Amino acid sequence: MDKKMNFKYFYGTEADQFSFYRIPKALFTNDCFKDLSCDAKILYGLMLDRMSLSIKNQWFDEENRAYIYFSIEDIMELLNCGRNKAVKSLQELDDEKGIGLIEKRRQGFGKVTIIYVKSFVQEECEEQKKEKSKMVKFINQTSVEEEETEEVYISNFKKSQKQTSRSPENKLQEVYISNSNNTNINNTNLSENKSNHIVSADGIGSEEDEMETLHAYQSLIKDNLDYDSLLVSHPHDKNQIDEIVDLIVETVMCKSDKVLIASNWYSGALVRGKFMKLDYSHVEYVLHCLEGNTSK
Template sequence: MYDYFYGQQAELFSFYRVPKVLFTDEKFSNISSDAKLLYGIMLDRMNLSAKNGWVDELGRVYIIFTIEEIKCALGCAEKKAVKLLHELENKCGLIERKRIGLGKPNYIYVKNFVDNSVERQFLNCQKDNSGTVDKTLQELSKSQGNNTDIKDTEYSDTDPILSSDFSGRDVEKDEEFQSYYQYFYEELEMDYLFREFPYDKEVLESILEILVETVCSKRKLIRVASDDKPAEVVRSRLMKLNSEHIRYVLDCFKDNTTKIRNPKQYALAALYNAPVTIDIKIDADVRHDMASGLI
């Protein structure tokens, strides 16, 4: 008999994340729930491919995911694994397979479901759904910071900043910006966060726009915590954030007392590190509660 979850124990585990848009947008209604789950698993493997440098001559990231591996991952028969790949490739275009030949496994290109090449769910999203698209980015106050594992909080004001990528661009008419904006708005459950933290609305709006600017950046390297990291690695990490990560980052901002010279770079580093540092914090909290007899 399995035990119950206590406190924050549920956050100790790793999860596959399937984008909500696959369930909420009717254009994906023609593929099965198992196909959507397989797409989520493929997205997870994309992070490893980016780290390993699995890119083709055009710089496109690919994964290697054989039929046998899919069978093991989903616990299904070969016929079903083949059917699910067919759904993702031929019914909705979320993947593309490239035959390599010579007995080698196919390359699988996992398509970006909010990319310009795919009809997007929120192409005509209304400003009043978010209430922030037409606002300029608000800087975080100096009293707000982060106690996550960031080595240097004294960023130089001359650090490369993402906003330069958007100089001269009308974000209200930028379809890519709008699509990613709405993706994060939905995935992070911003409506709930705004109600939960009414006095931190400007900070939340800033976080949202920093995330969108980062994933829309055309740079090959993105500066995070004084290090230049491959843009695909940074995007992959940020696309996996959820509302719990944002709550954690807000708490860290409020706990910090260190002077911050570059709030945007500081916030980006906090967001990038959140998936790692939140697990450490939750594990420490659970151990403390267990030792104190609270669990």
């Protein structure tokens, strides 16, 4: 680069006002993707971004699978590269010569090839599915039947016993967080909008420190779940994704010794440890379950 340019610093939350391409963190951290070139990983992120246009334009096939149009010329322009490199990057991703993150379908002579962008989450063995199912039970507790729908009680570290204004739209089932004597807390004065009730766990620390800790946990949990990729893959489920994130954050911050879930008591430390291990695939599993329940 011949000329050095002067750029300004970001201050506060200024970066949030811009649009960004999102590349799944798993492409850089999962061993199965280590042989993919950076260009191929960037291209996959660009294709994921193009999926939002497909959803907007209702580009679905007969099996309701979304597809995109992405020409070699598009790749050359966006990656600022020549044709050979564009073709090579595409081949790294396809199911014929590459890893299989995309699938190309030719529609006939003179017609544009369509591309299916596949999920980067791998199929799991039965043992992994069983373990995931056990972990997801802590957050995926929902039902379309009114009698099965319960409140969510989370023990937090705030001194205040004021009710929050947040109202879970997906009606996550009740999670009771108890203190050390196994007594359910703050189960009175329920509101009709099924809000969370937040009560003090130990009353230690200033409100400023508590908010700083809260934001740190929110950032960590979103990083663990690959939050940005979830929003790309499930653009219509943002509210549910945010509710799941909130539930995980509140639970890992809870300092209670015992947690009552589905009539069973669990160690608070065990639950917090399980929640800290939740990742993208767990939340996606929950979203699929919620979608299945609402479609019944």
